Amino acid sequence: MDRMRAVAFGLIVHLLRFGLIWAGSSVAPIVGITGWWIGLFVNALCVLFAVILVTRLHLWRASGFLTAWRGWMALAALSLPVAEAAIRSTFGxxxxxxxVGWWALTxxxxxxxxELISRVVVLHRMALSFPPVAAVALTAALFGAQHLSAFATTDRTASDILLNVVASACYGFALAAFQCRFSWIWPLMLVHxxxxxxxxxxxxxxPGDVxxxxxxxxxxxxxxxxLRRARGTARAIPPRVPRTADSS
Known part of the structure; x- marks a missing residue:
């Protein structure tokens, strides 16, 4: 029953985020926000939603957001996602x-x-009810599934959207595994x-989505x-920080 509640929690959080995106996109033109700027407006709303959730659950410290340095191993573990992002930039x-500045901001x-919603709020709840691999896999699956919203918000083809869902789930699996292992969320925000x-x-x-x-x-x-390296480590599943000990 607890595991069902954990999955339901994760699903509800993502549905609330989608509802916020839909509502924000609908309200934006009414208040004079149009075109590209709707995306910026909606992203700002989603950040506010995420901050409220993390603050309400007292997860700022447990997430590693307040940790400036986690060690050379954690930094080295970011090599693959950093390289993946860098490869595309070499083509200009x-x-x-x-x-570019506005794109960087949004x-x-x-x-x-x-990152706050998936790799902090949802992953933390899953980790309370599931072993590490299952918690990370479920978090990744929900992260991938949230991209199904593109059916409602874009005119992309079904095959393009579904490939993005799978790719996002795999990417989400990697980032959730990093967070499960190191609990260091702010570098993941930048890499993402x-x-x-x-x-x-x-x-x-x-070409051919190779x-x-x-x-x-x-x-x-x-x-x-x-995740294999995370087994037996204290940081594999970051504990919730009690209210009395949380400075957020």
């Missing part, structure tokens, strides 16, 4: 309106809200934002390696 970036907001930035603005076009498939397999293997 497109100069899209309204400008995608940073995406990285912040998705950089990955989105280079994916959207890179001049590289993936890079997406290869990196997805790589991220799945990477996550399993991190």
């Amino acid at each position: 970036l497109e100069d899209r309106a309204p400008g 995608l940073l907001l995406v990285g912040i809200n998705e 934002a950089a990955a989105d930035f280079t994916t959207i603005l890179s001049r590289f076009h993936d 890079l997406a498939i290869v990196t997805s397999v790589g991220f799945a293997v990477y996550g399993l390696i991190l």
Whole structure:
């Protein structure tokens, strides 16, 4: 029963986020926000939602958000996701309106809200009810499934959306495994934002989605390696910080 509640909790959190995106997109034009700026507005709302959740659950310290340095091993473990983001940047970036700075800002907001929601709030709840591999896998599955919202918010093809769901789940598995192992969320926010930035603005076009498939397999293997190393470590499942000890 507790495991069912954990999954239901994760599902509800993601549905609330989707509802916020839909509501924000609907309200934005009414208050004079149109075009590209709707995305920025909605991303800001999602960050606010994520901050409220993490604050309410007292997870800032447990998430590692307040930890400036976790060690060389944790930094080295970021090599694969950093490399994946960097590969696309080598092909150059497109100069899209309204400008690189605005794109960087809105995608940073995406990285912040998705990491706080998936790799902090949802992963923490799953970790209370499941062993590490299952907790990470369920968190990743929900993270991937949230991208099904593209059916309602974009005009992308079904095959493109479904591939993105699978790729996002594999990417989410890798990042959740890192968080499970090291509890160091703020670097994941930056890496996530950089990955989105280079994916959207890179001049590289993936023929036959080869890079997406290869990196997805790589991220799945990477996550399993991190989880294997996490067994028996105190940080594998970050405990909730009691209210009296939390400075947030």
